[in-house]
Amino acid sequence: MEAKSEGGPVSMKKTKTLMSDLKSKYADKSWNETFQLVRRCMEKTKGEGRVCEPIAQCLQKINEALNVCSLTAMVSRLEMIAKQRGLGSHMSPTETVCYLTADLFYIEVVLLRGGRVEDVRVAHHGEAPVSSPSLLQLLRMKKFQEFSLKLDDLASFYIISGDSDVKIKIYSCLRHLETDLFKISHLPRSLRESDLHVDLIMNGRIGNVQPGKEGTPMTVEYYISPSDVLSRSSTGEVSVGQVALVTAGSSGASHRLQRESLISSPPQVDSFGFPVFQPLTESCSESLPATFLLKLQPPLPMLIPFIDKMGKITDGVIAEKPQQVEPLPHLLMKTSATLNAKISWTHGAQFTVPLPDSEYHSYVFPGAVWGRESWKGALVHTVPFTHPGHVPALLDLLRHQSAINVLLASCFSDHSQLTDAGLLCDLRCEVLPESDHCLSVTFSLDDHIHLAVLQVTVVDSHQMSCRLLMPDFVDHKLDDYISRVLMRCMSIPITMRAIRRKLAGRTTRPEPAADPESSAAMESDVISGVSHDPAEDESEASPAGSCVMSVSDHVNTDAVADHSPCASLGVYSHWVTSGLPAELL
Template identity: 85%
Template sequence: MTDLKSKYADKSWSETLQLVRRCLEKTKGDSRVCEPIAKCLQKINEALNVCSLTAMVSRLEMIAKQRGLGSHMSPTETVCYLTADLFYMEVVLLRGGGVEDVRVAHHGEAPVSSPSLLQLLRMKKFQEFSLKLDDLASFYIISGDSDVKIKIYTCLRHLETDLFKISHLPRCLRESDLHVDLIMNGRIGNVQPGKEGTPMTIEYYISPLDVLSGSSSTGEGSVGQTALVTVGSSGASHRLQTESLISSPPQVDSSGLPVFQPLSESCSELLPATFLLKLQPPLPMLTPFIEKMGRITDGVVAEKPQQVEPLPQLLMKTSKALSSEISWTDGVQFVVPLPASEYHSYVFPGAVWGRESWKGVLVHTVPFTHPGHVPALLDLLRHQSAINVLLASCFSGHNQLIDAGLLCDLRCEIRPESDHCLSVTFSLDDNNHLAVLQVTVVDSHQMSCRLMMPDFVDHKLDDYVSRVLMRCMSIPITMRAIRRKVSGRTTPPEPAADPESSAAMESDVISAVHPSVSREAVEDESVTSPPGCSVMSVAAPEPDNANTDAIANRSPCASLGVYSRWVTSGLPAELL
């Protein structure tokens, strides 16, 4: 590079630029390229302004080469093709170097325009375009020749067909928010078909605080847990379906799931691959849950983790709200701020969290081989997500004692008990004795709480605490409710609080635990009509054909109530 600088020191920029462009357009017969020179050429290419057809083609070819894809031009030199075994991309170019359209075609399918990819190229965001291309290629990383890859891709398409059939089976509604009900109670969550080169997506969990943020109302940009339905290579061969396994119309068994056609040689084939649920974001999972997944999929499991860690430690590593400087070591303490200058201290003692049943790993993909595996796998993913949300509710950026003079209103120690059961040990201000709240997470819809205090037994209070926890999925909010309830158990009952003031006060609580939730969002949520009533505006005249009938109860059993009260009648007043 020094010699090149001295050689062209007296040359004009235009002359040097022409020479560089000619070098970039040349192809070498020798496939071996010096790595330093290749990096220099890449930097030069990225620095050049793409303002011609030749420059745009050169940039697309460089991106394709970086991602391991093929590239070639059409005979008319107006379309640049980026090719792989299972898909190809058409970039329709204009004479001046602009982009008219970007189309993605999977094997055996017609090309479909991709507005998002088109926008990236028009804005010359080549780095983002390259990452999108890499994501598209990574969805179908399969070993083998082209024929094997095509067979596996065909199996994936038949799987998607069956998952759609399962998602459209009739079922009883449990929540009035249809989108939340589909995510939490649907047999396979909220299924979205693949589009613009992306695979099928399944939304399978969303927390109550995310519901309050309003992101669930549109069904777009969900902040909950999702899974992409893809395929991946496997060291062993597995029998995968080569046609739909569900009859039309579907026959349903006693559990409400369809009756599947047995996997035989006529409707399946042994292939070196498995279907995958690619979790986004990756989910910290307990090792007992991973073992249960292996039993569901008949022994088809991902590679065994080399190292397991306590679940709270995994959650800390994956939390975006916590600083990377926070270390687990022998445990950690968090100070959670609440409204009215109330502070709770939550301690996770490292020694007790070392038991094997509460250790886990970060799971990125869940392999399976049959569409019937998906409902049971999603139930486990939801169960684990509920446990994670409860533990993470005790996290806060105030992990250090803010100052020596800070007095916490409540000091708690979070300890693991038996499987799916944890305890919160605490002491109230007016009591020198310790109390214990035992929380058992039966599944993502059912949790039981037992409050153990000296000389105090109240099963109604246990039921009350369980309902509070299920509605907010937050240990700090639940402990705040217990503190107020227990401290006033010897005093006469207070009159019912005003609903409007209750909603305003509770909005402060939710905002403290979930800062992204605005006060206005909570108050808007609190003024929705009660269950079974239609909502009409008083500012506009009533439509002639308005349906004012009460909504029928579509479910013969009572709602589990994790979300419905929040959605239909505002926040529960007992949380105050």
């Protein structure tokens, strides 16, 4: 025991002496010499099959402390980044190009003397390298952390299990899918919006399609709200809507994926204006343990019935069943970028929404009634599919869900202090779920004796109908007006403000069968009301002959297609009897 007690202090003293000797030995050494020593230590650990974690951390700290001002230092930093991201790395025989390699892509970093970077090129398997201005700028500014994150994003686009041959086959299938999606997006169609960019997003069969560039996958912008349109106009951003990345991912089961384009050039279309696909035969497809994916950015809160419909569209190719489902308003609150995270949903929620002219509305979401199964949802990150013909119908569902989400979220506000202060609101409303895709807004009339109900049915992202229910009052022209206002602004509070203004100007309550003079007067009032409020202004409809055409040589210009989901594709004619709702047929 005495020997051990004496040995402790002696060992500690020897350790301190050894550290002191090490410090004095390397006190006059340069950072580069110390750096090379650590690198040699790391090389010795390669025989063990893994790098010693403390040494790796030491090397990383030294790298971050060094000012990269030489070719050797730049190469060392790139090699360290590759190791961190699970990539390979090597130098060209001339030692002027550093390669960062993965199974499906590689990156060329062309170097000059002094560690300066001349060019950065990204190459996917079997394709020529393409310069990447964004990656080049990061390296020239020596923003190595941002560069490393970009590489991580690039590698995460294609998380596919299997050997290199399988990954290469899946990537080849993905490229043929992209070709077909471009062909579908370039088919002629009727113009429905005056803003061509918005029309392409909301009404294009594949939305606004952008090809992959600088190592990023193809993107599809599939929905944009009126508030996003205003934000885009004021900020000049190219894209502020909801986007899906077209990628591929591993699957527990094998699926038949295309090995070539399934659409002829020029495309042949059916009576609905959709392309006719070549059947998936042994010669043009292969069974692989993967699916194509739409990666939603941001992830989309979706109703469980909608998730089930996506499975029917893709013939049962669905992601894992959601483990946790919640009432849709609660899910929207949790994923909102503007709401205070502390807002709870124990018994529902209440919001005070400020409007122009110092007008305030209160919106209550009772927790108990929103708990019904048909209005529960889950957060969807990816949508798996196996055929280009699935995409238009899937996008219609995503747009439909997005429209419902935008309407509900329009009643949210982060002005919780207004609610807590007991502010006197101009209008108090209770938002309730009704049948599928239908909700109601109950509010008090100006006499504070009678209640009125606004029923809102979201048929899809292009069709919404409103019905105002009041005692002894029916006016279909007013219902049509309210529906147009809602479609125009996609905001329940703004629509309720328009209803209050209309009801305030009503002196008598018309009977269900109004005389012609009364109907004409109300119609005139509707038109004047539209012109007074920009939010309620109705844009002119596009001429019936208007047509959006692509300059692509692959476009079939013999047919002008009506807007219709992709359920009419000949290869998926069984959809008509698959039990889908009418709006998808």
